[in-house]
Each structure stands twice: as C-alpha cells, then as structure tokens.
Amino acid sequence: MAANAYSPIKRKFAPWDDPSAKPFIRFENVTKRFGDFVAVDDLSLDVYEREFFSLLGPSGCGKTTLLRMLAGFEKPSEGRILLDGQDISGVPPHRRPVNMMFQSYALFPHMSVEGNIAFGLKQDKMPKADIEARVQEMLRLTKLEPFAKRKPHQLSGGQRQRVALARSLAKRPKVLLLDEPLGALDRKLREETQFELMDLQQDLGLTFVIVTHDQEEAMTVSDRIAVMDHGQLVQVASPAVIYEFPSTRYVADFIGDVNFLSGKVSAVSGDDIDIKDDSLACTIRAHADNPGAKAGDDVWLAIRPEKMRISLDQPADTATNCVAGEVWDIGYLGDVSVYHVKLENGNVVKSTVANQTRLVERPISWDDKVWLTWPRDAGVVLTA
Amino acid sequence: MGNPFKSKAFVVLVPYIWLFVFFLAPFLIVLKISLSMTAIAMPPYVPAFDLSAGIGGILSDLKELSLENYAFLFSDSLYIKSYLSSLQIALVSTALLLLIGYPVAYGMARAPKAWRPTLVMLVILPFWTSFLIRVYAWIGILSREGLLNTFLTWAGLIDTPLTILSTNIAVYIGIVYSYLPFMVLPLYAALEKMDESLLEAASDLGCPPLKTFWVVTFPLSLPGVIAGCFLVFIPAVGEFVIPDLLGGSETLMIGKTLWAEFFSNRDWPLASSVAVILLLILVIPIVFFQNAQQRSQERNG
Numbered sequence: 001m002a003a004n005a006y007s008p009i010k011r012k013f014a015p016w017d018d019p020s021a022k023p024f025i026r027f028e029n030v031t032k033r034f035g036d037f038v039a040v041d042d043l044s045l046d047v048y049e050r051e052f053f054s055l056l057g058p059s060g061c062g063k064t065t066l067l068r069m070l071a072g073f074e075k076p077s078e079g080r081i082l083l084d085g086q087d088i089s090g091v092p093p094h095r096r097p098v099n100m101m102f103q104s105y106a107l108f109p110h111m112s113v114e115g116n117i118a119f120g121l122k123q124d125k126m127p128k129a130d131i132e133a134r135v136q137e138m139l140r141l142t143k144l145e146p147f148a149k150r151k152p153h154q155l156s157g158g159q160r161q162r163v164a165l166a167r168s169l170a171k172r173p174k175v176l177l178l179d180e181p182l183g184a185l186d187r188k189l190r191e192e193t194q195f196e197l198m199d200l201q202q203d204l205g206l207t208f209v210i211v212t213h214d215q216e217e218a219m220t221v222s223d224r225i226a227v228m229d230h231g232q233l234v235q236v237a238s239p240a241v242i243y244e245f246p247s248t249r250y251v252a253d254f255i256g257d258v259n260f261l262s263g264k265v266s267a268v269s270g271d272d273i274d275i276k277d278d279s280l281a282c283t284i285r286a287h288a289d290n291p292g293a294k295a296g297d298d299v300w301l302a303i304r305p306e307k308m309r310i311s312l313d314q315p316a317d318t319a320t321n322c323v324a325g326e327v328w329d330i331g332y333l334g335d336v337s338v339y340h341v342k343l344e345n346g347n348v349v350k351s352t353v354a355n356q357t358r359l360v361e362r363p364i365s366w367d368d369k370v371w372l373t374w375p376r377d378a379g380v381v382l383t384a
Numbered sequence: 385m386g387n388p389f390k391s392k393a394f395v396v397l398v399p400y401i402w403l404f405v406f407f408l409a410p411f412l413i414v415l416k417i418s419l420s421m422t423a424i425a426m427p428p429y430v431p432a433f434d435l436s437a438g439i440g441g442i443l444s445d446l447k448e449l450s451l452e453n454y455a456f457l458f459s460d461s462l463y464i465k466s467y468l469s470s471l472q473i474a475l476v477s478t479a480l481l482l483l484i485g486y487p488v489a490y491g492m493a494r495a496p497k498a499w500r501p502t503l504v505m506l507v508i509l510p511f512w513t514s515f516l517i518r519v520y521a522w523i524g525i526l527s528r529e530g531l532l533n534t535f536l537t538w539a540g541l542i543d544t545p546l547t548i549l550s551t552n553i554a555v556y557i558g559i560v561y562s563y564l565p566f567m568v569l570p571l572y573a574a575l576e577k578m579d580e581s582l583l584e585a586a587s588d589l590g591c592p593p594l595k596t597f598w599v600v601t602f603p604l605s606l607p608g609v610i611a612g613c614f615l616v617f618i619p620a621v622g623e624f625v626i627p628d629l630l631g632g633s634e635t636l637m638i639g640k641t642l643w644a645e646f647f648s649n650r651d652w653p654l655a656s657s658v659a660v661i662l663l664l665i666l667v668i669p670i671v672f673f674q675n676a677q678q679r680s681q682e683r684n685g
Contacts (some may be wrong), residue, residue, distance in 0.1 A: 094588070
C-alpha cells in the first residue's frame, strides 16, 4: 500500500496503520484448492476488531471461499486462520464463535421468525427467560416485532433479510460474516439497509466481514475493502484510498468509472512524472506517487471522469494535460451528464459534469469539438 | 349449437367422467353385491337386477338387500383377526421400510449431482422385471434348500437350515423388498429439494450434525415420510400375492381371506363386504390426514 504514505485521507478508525494493534482475524498464507482449481492462492490478510471489512471482486475470485473458510464450511488446503490469536483451522463450524448471514438467508422454513432467531441460542443451552429476552431484543432491533409468529414464506424479501440478520446477530458472535447480504433487495431498500447495517455494527461493536460484488455497497459500508482477483488480494485499503489511489488498472476499473491514457515515461523530475504517447499531441504530467515508474516504462494514467474538465473553448495551454476530441455520446443521468469524447487517436474518454443548473438544453452537444483538461494531481500513474 | 366436444365444460367433465366410470360405478356395484345374498346361480348371488322386470321388479329387488353379510363379518373372529393381522403386518412393514428407505434416500440425495439420475434409475430398475417373477425368486432364495440356507451352511454360520419360507418373516421380507422403491422415491424427492445451506446455517448457529438431522432435516422431510408411508401402507394392507406365495398357513391377511371367499367359496357377496370394509379402514385415516394437512396449510397460508 504505497499510496498510504502519500495519502491525504485521514480516518478516525484506522488500527491497520497502528503497528502495535493486534489483528483479530488473521489469514496466514492460506491456499484453498478444489481439485485443480485454486480458489484462494497463498493469501495473507489481517482484519481488526470492530472493523467493517469488505471482500470485493467478480464472481469466482475466491471471496466467498475465503468467507466460508472463516465460517468453517471449507478447510484451507494450506496455511492457517487465526481468530483472536487462536488457530481455528480445525474447529468445526458449530464450535466457532462466528456467525454467518447467508446469501439465500437459509431461514428454517418450518420455524417461525421467533423460532429462527432463538435457534442459535437454544444450542447454547441458554435459560428460557434469557432466550425470550434476547429474541425480543433482536425483534426490536430489526423492527420485526409484528411478524414474530409468522413463518418465513409469509414474509417479504426485505423482512426475510432482517430475520436472517437477527438470527445471525442473536448469539452476539465475535465476528459476523455476511455473504452478499443485500443482493436480493431492490435498490432503495438496499441503500437504506446499508446504513442500518453500519449503525448496527457500530452499536453492537462487532467485527463484520462482508462479501459483495457491488462496489457501491462496499464503498458505503466498509472501513476497509479488499479487492480480490483470481484468489489473490489486489489491494486492501479504505474506500477513499481504493478510489483515489488504486494500485492497479484492475482495481481502478473495478471501482467506479475510469479513463486510461497509456504512454511511456519520458522524464521523472522530483514530484513530477511526464508521460508521452505518439498518438497524443500533449505531454501528460502527473504526480509521481508511484515510485516504481522509471523513464522508458510503459505506464497508464488512470483518471476518473469527474476529474476531467470538458470545455468548448480551447484552453491556453494545450501542450500539457489537454486532449481534443468530438462528443460521441451523451449520457444524461439527471444529477450528472456523462460525455463520451472520441479523441483524435480513436480512443473514447469519459467526462462527467454535475448538472448544477436546470437546463433542458445543455451547451455541449453531439459532434461538438471539445477540449478535455485535468490538473496534475487528478490522475494516478499505474505500472500494472 | 356449439360442438360439445370443444366446450370448456367437457374439459372439466373428463376427470369426473373418468372417476365415475372407473371408480364410483365399480364401487357401487361391489357395494350392491355386498348387500346381496349368495346363491347357486349365474351370477352367484340374488337379487340380480333385471331391467326387463320393470321398475316394480327393481323395487322389490331393492327390498331384498340386507346388511347380513356385514353382521356375519363381525360375528366370525376369522375376519376380524384377518383385518388386525393385515394391519399389523402392514404397519411393521411400513416401519421397516421407513428404517431402510430413509438412509437409502438420504444417501441418494447427498450423492454428487451427476450420480443422482443413475441412482434413481437403479431404484426403479427392479420394475423392469415382472413383480410376480421377483416374488417367486424369493422362494428360491428363502426355501430350506435355497440360496440363503446353502450360503449360511457353507459359511459355517448354521448347522441346520433355517425355516424362513412360509412364515411371516418371509412375508415381511417380500413386502419390504417389493415396496422399497415406493418408500425411497418420495423420501428422495423431499430430501433432494432441501436447501443444503439450511444445514450449514444450523451448524453455523452451533447445532452439531446429528442434532441438525433431527431438528432440521427430518422435520423438513416429513411430507416425503408421510407420502412414502401411505404409498406402502395402503397396498400392503390388501396385499395378496406376497402372503400367498411366501407366507404359510398361519399367515393371516385380508387379501388371502378375500381371495378364498371369492374363488374357493364362490361367496361373492361376502367377498364384496370384506372389500368394502377394507376400503373403509383405509379411507378413513386418509381423509383424516388430508383434513389435517389442509388445516395446517390454511394456518400457514
């Protein structure tokens, strides 16, 4: 995480930056193979107490396998998993102090909402009165009191999701694992629930590990995000660092929209790095926050569409950080408009403009010749 | 006028016509015969309704019908013993079938997905041979000089051959063997569609595997258990071929009694009343069960 050294982003909760902090969950060189397929490849990762940690990646990247190993449903082929300093690799799922909220919710169809929530507590031989009290508390917390006696098939998708959450939280696990917890909800409900999840996590002071393929969800809820690909971690950092300082093109592309301008490093001087490409008229000058790039290297400048200024007028300086092109397509999204600009070299670059005024006719239209400019520190130089 | 064969009413009527022609009408005939008296005639009972006698003739015939056969059934302990013995054999067989069929179905449902169709095929495979031949084959296995005794003697496990054939044990073996697919298939259907993540959820919440079976798997497979038990219990009560071929003289089953009344004694009316009572014995619990299920569905739905 080279970006962290430079990072201007400050967070209150950041035990991962504190060398004396003890990790709560630790994956040590964990590998998981299914036959010839390597689902998790020699992965090491620390998660801290009270952290809301996201595993993000496309399907098949190994994020669910990682979660299932933590729950105990899969055994690592190699390596160790430590929970609070103890090796839990050989502990069966029913003896682990972690609970999981399943993607399918996995509610017991023959039990009422109360019965589902009480299930885990009964396994602990908790006294009846305590079970009753805890169930009532969970019902209140998840606003399910009116549905206590119903069976899962009499509930809506959102209510079922709450039952699953209440059931997995009822035992006060040290760690709550959430496998695509909001995948089955519609967008509005999903957004509301994201904030409720964050509040619950804060209030109960638990460690949450969530698996998701929805980057917006990960950005919203997480303290840190681990972006995974092919069973390996590509980058582990806070949402803002992941977005503003992606470590590779894969991460930049996976989180949010991004433009890539490719070229060769022509000069590195102090803080600045100059990139030239034969197909571009201008020199790209960027902040050298990637110390690995040397003159002559093939690099990419990753720059977010909202950081590209679009203008109908030719800027004063066209020699640096300025490309010209024609408006190829316009996506009007209400809050913003996305302009797809076809450059002289044929590449299409996106620029997002916030629609701050109420105009039906925007000044920039199809086929207009436009100029795109960006400040020196707007993009990230990537070598991979 | 529209073509009645094209009308919607006809489509609705078809199942009712079917039920009437192939279920209700034969039942009414049997019921009527059961109320008649045996006679040396063709057909061997009176009154035989003769439409040529006119309405007056039929009315006078109706007056001759009586419940005498039913009274006789309850006065002779043979019939009551037959019913009770049939119920007992069917109950024990059903319990044995459940004990054997559940693990088989469970194993099939938990087998790798690619194997499952083959396993189902293997369960159905015996149906490709005639039922009668398969029961006959058991005579060859269970008789005193049969395969089983030969093997056990050869293995040194027994000195004198076991008498299995012509006992109730042979009847149990025959029923369990013949009816096993009817128990396994509904159980398999119920277990196979069960979401495996439920077992993971139970385990995740601290439930050890064996307990998970009793609190999650078994309750969820109950519809399959009930269907399987009914599918084997009902035909087992009236079973005739298996007790006749494998059972002995002391094997008392209502199917055998019925056969004897009908073919040996040519007492059609008494045989019919035996059949009607058998039907009642089986229908009443089914109706109760149906009612209970409907009520529980209404409660849940």
